Structure formats: structure tokens, C-alpha cells
Amino acid sequence: MAVIVVTGTGTEVGKTVVTAALAAVARTQGLDVAVVKPAQTGVGRREEGDVDEVRRLVGDVAVFELARYPEPLAPATAARRAGMDAVRPQEVVEAVEKLAGEHDLVLVEGAGGLLVRLDEDGGTLADVARLLGAPVLVVAAAGLGTLNATALTGEALRARELEQLGVVVGSWPGEPDLAARCNLADLPEAAGAPLLGAVPAGGGTPASAEVPARAGTWARALPRGSRAAGLFPRHPL
Template identity: 65%
Template sequence: MSVLVVTGTGTEIGKTVVTAALAAAALARGRHVAVLKPAQTGVAPGEPGDAAEVQRLAGPLTAVELGRFPEPLAPSTAARRAGLPPVVPAGIAEAAAELSTGHDLVLVEGAGGLLVPFDEHGATLADAVALLGVPVLIVAPAGLGSLNATTLTTEALHARGLRCAGVVVGRWPADPDLAARCNLVDLPGAAGAPLLGAVPEGAGVLPPIAFRAAAPAWLAPALGGTWDPHAFTRTHTSS
């Protein structure tokens, strides 16, 4: 089953754009791609959500939402306040498995971080990952605080017997500060997993054609791209 779960160390750190880059790189190699957004919060009926944004940036793919809740809250809270049934781990796992039968790659984009509650029992994305038995890609911020947040996320994965595929920096700044540059060296140790990409800040506002052309250069070969972590790190830490 070719499923990859994309989570973040928090909110607003570039998960959707990283997911779009992963999808674009896969589509460029002729793969059939599906994106599953288990719980979309903070979006009104008819308004495009994260899965639609991935589709807009990356190109023709299957985009699926399991639940949509209008308020920008944790999925469990948003579902309760909307009077709607929550999304549960078994439903996420079932949907991802079904999509994998007709697609080469299924990308499951979480909401917020790994342990954000999805239902009234405190079930999380990690519970769905455990049912699926697939790796998790962590999207982390570039600068100060990233090491702590990344370590906490990977420790939560390891405590549950789950595998971290690696880390991608979600918004690499055009003018990185000292903390961001040092984190290129330190993030793999914090995660216990390789650094697999750096998506530039502002990538999501590129025209889709430009985004699709550039995306493989932001991701390491393990994610279907051409990005060289060693060369990138040397470039930004040589001074």
C-alpha cells in the first residue's frame, strides 16, 4: 500500500504546500495520485479546502475530504460545535486503503499536529497511522523552536511504534537566519530521520505551472525529487 501520511509540528507551517509538492513530483513521474484530507476545518460550504488547493497547485489528482467543519478549531471541537459526526481513525484508514487500490500514491494530510484530537475519545491521526502501518512525513518550520517541536513529534511516533520517513522544512525563507541555517544540520538528529526537503516560503503563490516545474527540486530522491540535502546544507552553513 503506497500511502504516506503528512503531519506537522503545528499549524500554519506549510503542510498543504508540501503535500502539493509531493503530489506534483509524483505526477511528473506519471504516477496516479490521491490526496485525502480527513478533517477540513475553518472552511465554509462550497469553499475550497486544503485538498482542493493541492489539486490546484499539483495538477490532475483525486481529492477527497471525509469531514468538513466551518470553525477553525481542532477537528473534535469543530465537529462537536457543528453538531456533525467526527472523523474517526478507522474511517481514515479505510478511505486511504480504498484509495490505494486505484492510485500509485495516496497522501494523507493531517490537521495541525500529530496528536490533535479527531473525536470525543481523543483519537488522533497517530491512531489512523497505526491502523494503516505506513510512514509519516513531518513538516517542520525553519527557525527557532523547530528542534523541540520536531523531537516531540518523533518521540510521539516512536512511543507508538510508528515510523518517521523524514522531515521537510515547510517554509524555507529567502534570507534564513542563524537558527534556520543551524537547523539544517541539527534537524536529522532531532528527528532521528533524514532531512528530505525544503520548500521555499511563498511557493504556494506561484502559478501552478511554475509550481509543478519547480517542485521536484524541493524534495529529495526518496520523495521523488532531485533536492540534495548535503549540497543545500553546505550552501547555507558555509559562512
């Protein structure tokens, strides 16, 4: 079963574009890809969510959203305030396992960070990864403050004995400041995992809809032995 869980060091760090990049390069390698968003928050019933953005950027990819809540809050909180059922880790696992039997690769994009609550019992994306036995890709911000958030995420993964594939900077600025430039060297030590690459800022804008052609230049190869190895060839940074 080939599954990768994509998490972030927080919100708005570029998880969706990184997920799209993974899906795009996998598609160029002939893999049949499904993308799952366990819980979408802050989006109305008829508005487009993260999986719609992935489909816009990638094209021919199966996308699934398991739960949607209108307020931009943690999934457990958003579900409670909306009077709706929360999505539980085991429900996510069952959906992903079914899709894994139908697709070569399933990408699971979380909401916010690794330990954001999915339900009132404290279930998290980390629990989803543990139950699936799936590796985790961490998407981090570029600038000041990212080292601490990345280190905490890496520590949480190791404490749960979860495999961390590495870190991708989700939005690399066109004119990086000193902190961002230094972070390229410091992020691997903070994460306890390799820096796999960086997505240029604006990588998910309509003007950059050629994601399938460009995504392979955004990062280095994933570890050998993974069925998804080589999704990210070496990037130019």
C-alpha cells in the same frame, strides 16, 4: 498499498504545499495519485480547502475531503461545537484503503500536528498511520522553536513504532536568520530522521504555480524500498 501520511509540527507550517509537491513529482513519474484530507477545519461550506489548493497546484490529481467544520479548531472540538459527527480513524482508514486499490499512491494530509484529536475518543492521525501501517512525513517550521516541536513529534512516532520518512521544512525564508540556518544541521538529530528538504517560502502562491516543475528540486530522495522512492531529488540548500 502505497500510502504516505503527512503531518506537521503544528499549524501553518506548509503541510499542504509539501503534500502538493509530493503529488506533483509522483505525477511526473507516471503515478496515479490521490490526496485525502480527513478533516478540514476553519473553512466555510463554499470556500476552498486544502485539497482544493493541492489540485490548483498540481492539476491532474484526485482529491478527497472526508469532513469539514467551519471553525478553525482541532477537528474533535470543531465537530462538537458544530453539532456534527467527528471523523474517526477507522473511517479514514477505510476510505484510504479503498483509494489505495484504485491509485498508485495515496497521500493523507493531517490537520495540525500528529496528536491533534480527530474525535471525542481521542483518535489521532497517529492512529490512522498505525492502522494503515503507513510511514509518516513530518513538515516543520524553519525558525526558532522548531527543534523542540520536531523532537516531540519524532518521539511520539517512535513511541508508537511508526516509521518516520523524514522531515521537510515547509517554508524556507528567502533571507534565513541564524536560527533557521543552524536548524538545517540540527533538525535531523532532533527528529531522529533525515532532513529531506525545504520548500521556498511562497512555494504555494499563484506566482509559483509551476510546482510540478520545481518540486523535484526541493528535497532529497525518499528511502530506498518505498514505492514512492525518489519523489524528492536532491535540493540545492
